[in-house]
Amino acid sequence: MDSQHSERTSEQELERLRTENAGLKQELEETRRSSTRYLQNVAHQLTAPLNAIKWNIEAIKDEKVPIPRKKNLLSSIYSQGTILVHLIKNFSLMSNLEADHELGQFRDQPERVSPLRLAINLAGDFEPQAAETSKKIEIRMLSFDRIFGDRDLLVVKNLVAQALSNLLENAIKYSTVGTTIDVEAVTAPVRETGKTYYGISVRNTGLPILPSEVKRLSDRGFRGNAAKQKIPAGTGIGLYIANRVMELHEGLIQVKPSGNETRMTLFFPASRIVDPIHKEEE
């Protein structure tokens, strides 16, 4: 009786393990397929600007193409170069950020960064890209004066610059032709932590983000439906990186869609806001 019972239990256990094994195999296959798709997508993202540059150079070498057109082609090469550098920075940051996140510490030392100066410099970098589709980037100077005054952020500059660049790039990509992208300083109590945060927000009018998609926007590789339908090519890592950067700074990223308007904010805790260094201290 006992041996029959134990035989039955072993068979049941074996069957359970078989089912579990089949499930794991299926999961592994799906992961393999999705990482292949992801790699193909990444390869496309990297080669597309390079190919555009190659064709532009070929057209510039063509004697029949008039000089004014060649000037446009040169500007386009510059824009494609900017896109490429931005993408490569994102990819190289991604692996570093994973490691930093696990360790819970920065690779580089945080430094004083003027939030207004950072916003102005990045807006300048993205201005040519915005102008290609008749969009403008406007910095709300007074808001920076009101929220930060002459105080700085104590952050890892290149990380925060990349996070803000990713927000600007999305805003340009997904906004309506001819609209303005606003960059402003904001402060708000954040419900999730109950503390007051200080931030830089980027607001654009264009593609609607569904409230149900907001939570998934920071997942690696996730792209909203409307975004995929309007611009099929994309990596889905911009907000993932921005979110990781903000977590490392004990801050957070907030996405607030409202109809066709989207506001994305990088929020820093009060501990990241530092008073200016007085001349005699320098």
Next chain:
Amino acid sequence: MKILLVDDEPTYFEALIATLESNGIECITARDMTEGVKALQKHDVSAVVTDIMMPPGPSFSQVDANECGFHFIEHVQQNWPRLPIVCLSVIADQAKIRFLARRRVRYLRKGETPLSTAVEVITAVAEGRSVRPRR
């Protein structure tokens, strides 16, 4: 001679347009399937050059952006059956490349085709000539 170029990444087309126009070919552009169809209703063109991954636009919103070019090609061939089509894209799936061949669509791989070859093939297709790409 006039041709229609459909692609949501216009930066790709700047060099192509500059070269085609310096060879006396007028180019009109569309950024999605809806704009592409509207342009064909408005203009009499000698050929269409299209990408595959592109937005469908408002009139075809149910079409998947990843496959949009295939729908566009079918739509063009149903409504303008004699209009030659060149597909300028990156397609990994051989079955899809064969689909294009069956539909008599000339496929040029973005990035691997030199600009001069693309110009040569597009011009020949628009003029109704057959051409072999240079090796």
